[in-house]
Amino acid sequence: MLNSFVVGCGGFIGAASRYLLSLLINRYNTSTFPVSTLIINILGSFLIGLLVEILAVQNPNNKKLLLFLTTGILGGFTTFSTFSLETINLYQNGNTFLAILNVVLSILFCLAGVVLGKVLARVIIS
Known part of the structure; x- marks a missing residue:
């Protein structure tokens, strides 16, 4: 039960x-490409590897610290379900190239x- 609380707080x-962060990024994104989701997923992936x-x-x-930081904070931070929805929406709206680009990138x-x-974590630790 405590683990669920720790994950929920994170x-x-x-x-x-x-x-x-999405609000901040989207202030500067004028295209239909989901830049904020891509940046957040890249950052979250980097941070989970580092941590x-x-x-x-x-x-x-x-x-508990591992659960809090990875499953909790980074699980809430990364947006793979949003990525999936945005990719399907791009495809369904006729933006096949952007949908494929989003998946590949x-x-x-x-x-x-x-x-x-x-790699950075190993450099920091050693």
């Missing part, structure tokens, strides 16, 4: 952060974000 922080590596070395037994950069986060 989820609130992550979801609120995602909303505020998992750091916590594995620095604090491997603190499962999201997969490539989010995977790269995790790898870079893990």
Whole structure:
């Protein structure tokens, strides 16, 4: 039960952060391409890679901290369900190229974000 509370608290922080960052990014995005979702997913992927590596070395037994940061904050922050909806909407609105571009960029950069986060964590730790 405590783990659910920890995840829920983190989820609130992550979801609120995602909303505020989306507002900021969308002030400058004039295209129909979902730039804010892409940026948030890349950032969240990078951060989860970074945090998992750091916590594995620095604090491997603190499962609640890991749950709070990864499942909670970053689970609430990243927007894969929104990515999926926006991609389908692009496709259904006749923007097939943008839909495919969104899938390719999201997969490539989010995977790269995790790898870079893990690499940076190893540099920081060592």
